[in-house]
Amino acid sequence: MFRVRFAPSPTGFLHIGGLRTALYNELFALHHGGVFVLRIEDTDRARYVEGAVENLLRTLAWAGVQPTEGPYLDEAGVVRERGEYGPYVQSARLDLYREYAEKLLASGHGYRCFCTPERLEEVKTGQAAAKMPVMYDRHCRSLSVEDGDARMKDGASWVLRLRIPDDGATTFVDAIRGEVSFQNALIDDQVLVKSDGFPTYHLANVVDDHLMQITHVIRGEEWLPSTPKHLLLYQAFGWEAPMFAHLPLLLNADRSKLSKRQGDVAVEDYKNKGYLPEAIVNFVALLGWNPTADREVYTKGELAAEFALEKINKSGAVCAIDKLNWLNREYLKEMSADELVQRASPFYVEQGIDAPAALLEKAVTLEQRRVSTLAEFPEATAFLFTDRLEYDPALLAAKKSDAATAKSRLEGLLAFFSGLSDESFSDAKSLESLTIAQVAAQGWTNSESLWPLRVALTGRAMSPGPFEVAWALGKEKTIARITTAIQTLA
């Protein structure tokens, strides 16, 4: 049974790269019928952010990424846990890390270091100046446990470091990159327990992955350089190490690691901008991997069916919004009007538009193929929800026409529409053919009549067509707007 995990630290929001990592873990578990564990890595008290765990869980749930084990939000929004390997929040596992740290100290794989930050700083600057590798000089390595005990009794502050072998190399096979090797002499004696008694990522991570029986560690490439330290830790404990798969990084347009500075990185930002979770999942899934040669739109089930670590790219992928916009449109196009209303409603409410569902349904139908995101709906359809349109008289006349013609055509159309039944407005297509026939019969041109009509109904230079809008407005409002437009031209 394969077991994988996503182990974010709750620092405030879910990063788009984090979402992809979570998704790949989920896809892997889904593909192999394995277990997908969520674990919260909150061993750094300094970075603790109130509510971050709830926010993380909420965002994951919104994106449709569902861990099978670990913390989750119940219906009341309270954090609960499921699974046999808990607790799944590292701050609740401190005793465990202490226990394993002691084992390391006892076995000699770990040693106490009493070096002060000032001394460490000095060593570092000295090495940098001499163009030497910058790393801990292993000053406290030779200190006996007894000496250490004595200094502890004096109240000296200390950390636990990992004793890295002096020679040899640590080599492993990465599922994505193949064989990777590091000279032990160049690996730093990693701090495992901080002076505040909290474990660092490295210790907690290895202990938890082992205890939770993780078989595959699928994580970002930024962890590749610390993997030998983790491997050495597994060895020190006498444990079997999991398989590692280091995912290519998500990049800014300038190919640096994706950062907040250069655009949106929080999944929540995308949500607020009106992107659909299906589109985002589809989008990030294809950043670094493609199941086939000529297809772009996939459901999660289809992604899971095709998922294979070996097919993941090695190089970083620029996270470019253009394709997301397109994907989002693709999903929007396929959506029913009903569903669209449901999804877009929050964005209307946010803009202070509180309209009956029937009208909202017409509104989203008008713009379904014109907007890229849900957030664009309210602005794009605002003309439907106002009682009084402001007209720019100059806009009412079509390009090669003039105000007098516009006025006369509008008057003609007003008379024509007044003679139509209410039902005539219930179908845009037939209203169109009726009107076009009338325009032709009168010897008018389409542009000199339909442009003013459309502007009269929307007040805009760019908008959906006049008949769709008339359909959405209904006969009464259509007539009212044309009347107002004519007055504007008078």
Add this chain to the structure above:
RNA sequence: GGUCCCAUCGUCUAACGGUUAGGACAACUCCCUUUCACGGAGUAAAUGGGGGUUCGAUUCCCCCUGGGACUACCA
């Protein structure tokens, strides 16, 4: 500086060592058309450089160059 990773159109990517190097987004052109879109049809656009191996390298090996990550008592 050191260690490690990476390298196909602008971007995301496809290509058992044998393809006119394919697709998608974006761009551009044309068609449709009452505006904007949608839709349709096209155009342009890539294997970083140099050595090998091979009958044949995008593909395998080496070097260079370039980019990136890491180099915390953060994860």
